[in-house]
Amino acid sequence: MPFRSPIKHCRNCGSAVVYRVPDDGDTRERAVCPACATIHYENPLNVVGTVPYLGEQVLLCKRNIEPAWGKWTLPAGFMELNETATEGAQRETDEEAGAQFEMEELFTVLSVPRVGQVHLFFRARLLSERFDPGHETIEARLFTEQQIPWEEIAFRTVRETLQRYFEDRRQGRFRVHILDIL
Numbered sequence: 001m002p003f004r005s006p007i008k009h010c011r012n013c014g015s016a017v018v019y020r021v022p023d024d025g026d027t028r029e030r031a032v033c034p035a036c037a038t039i040h041y042e043n044p045l046n047v048v049g050t051v052p053y054l055g056e057q058v059l060l061c062k063r064n065i066e067p068a069w070g071k072w073t074l075p076a077g078f079m080e081l082n083e084t085a086t087e088g089a090q091r092e093t094d095e096e097a098g099a100q101f102e103m104e105e106l107f108t109v110l111s112v113p114r115v116g117q118v119h120l121f122f123r124a125r126l127l128s129e130r131f132d133p134g135h136e137t138i139e140a141r142l143f144t145e146q147q148i149p150w151e152e153i154a155f156r157t158v159r160e161t162l163q164r165y166f167e168d169r170r171q172g173r174f175r176v177h178i179l180d181i182l
């Protein structure tokens, strides 16, 4: 099942493209322009975010946007061009939660081939309990592990990251988790 709409027109010259295996030894079908021969490669996108914590609590945001409107998530979003993974995670946390925080280490790397995405979450130490969420968030608040609304978590990558976070916290050490969400 396609998760992105197919490319219709050449990014270089605007002609209609055709999907075929290019003649350069490639083995996958690509959108190839019959007019100018540009090959359009389509690759996974990075989603970057944070696990903002304060003591035993973690900050979650209630989504004011689809998909998963009204569900809880960690602050995260698509990485932009011209920014690093850390900068992207920082920007999303700022935009979605309006939190004061310090970025820490990378925590989870989750491949989601079904939708062509790789999600990266960093730990972030909150410096204040005051949040100023942007328009994408209905509410931003802190939860202890017992309070986490596990049935209302927006995405599996967020659930897996939260589970690993609390497990590692109990063990008193954090490591990087590399997970495949199939």
Ligand SMILES: [Zn+2]
Binding pocket: 010, 011, 012, 013, 014, 015, 033, 034, 035, 036, 037, 038
């Ligand atoms: Zn073209």
